[in-house]
Amino acid sequence: MPxxxxxxxxxxxxxxxxILALPSAAHADHDDDxxxxxxxxxxxxxxxxxxNGTNAMNHGKAELERxxxxxxxxxxxIEVYDADYGDTEWSGRTDCTNWNAxxxxxxxxxxxxxxxxxxxxxxxxxxxxxxFGHTADLGHRKASxxxxxxxxxxxxxxxxTHYDQHDLNAIKAGT
Ligand SMILES: [Zn+2]
Numbered sequence: 001m002p003x004x005x006x007x008x009x010x011x012x013x014x015x016x017x018x019i020l021a022l023p024s025a026a027h028a029d030h031d032d033d034x035x036x037x038x039x040x041x042x043x044x045x046x047x048x049x050x051x052n053g054t055n056a057m058n059h060g061k062a063e064l065e066r067x068x069x070x071x072x073x074x075x076x077x078i079e080v081y082d083a084d085y086g087d088t089e090w091s092g093r094t095d096c097t098n099w100n101a102x103x104x105x106x107x108x109x110x111x112x113x114x115x116x117x118x119x120x121x122x123x124x125x126x127x128x129x130x131x132f133g134h135t136a137d138l139g140h141r142k143a144s145x146x147x148x149x150x151x152x153x154x155x156x157x158x159x160x161t162h163y164d165q166h167d168l169n170a171i172k173a174g175t
Pocket of ligand 1: 140
């Protein structure tokens with residue numbers, strides 16, 4: 001093997017840094033890309049959650065249990081945080097903090113709930129359902145494909161608190 005020139009080594013280091021930056025950039029639009037769970041048994045842990053955050057987590061976990069994914073407590077798969085993140089224009093966010101070796105699925109998925117917006121108890125449950133749906137790689141639903149307004153994977157505006165059958169089928173097909 002020829003030794004790499006210092007210049008080439010530096011270029012490779014920059015390329016590696018750019019690749020490492022991609023996961024967060026890919027989530028700027030609050031998409032579900034890249035949070036494919038790495039298995040169907042997800043261990044959940046809340047980190048210093050408020051009561052609202054705990055309620056959202058508990059509800060999201062219970063909703064996941066309605067799907068083909070089983071859950072347990074203890075962490076290592078889904079880690080949940082809440083804080084006043086300020087006026088970020090998102091009330092929840094899901095991304096991957098620890099990829100598997102091939103970067104094809106996520107070992108540790110991070111869920112963040114934003115306390116800033118003063119949600120109602122029902123909205124917190126909807127938020128938990130929504131973000132945990134992202135951990136199962138669900139994307140957003142729109143009025144055009146959720147005409148009965150009963151999917152928590154809808155974006156802003158309405159706050160359903162459950163997955164509908166379409167969501168459950170999508171989890172089953174996608175994991
Ligand atoms: Zn979302």
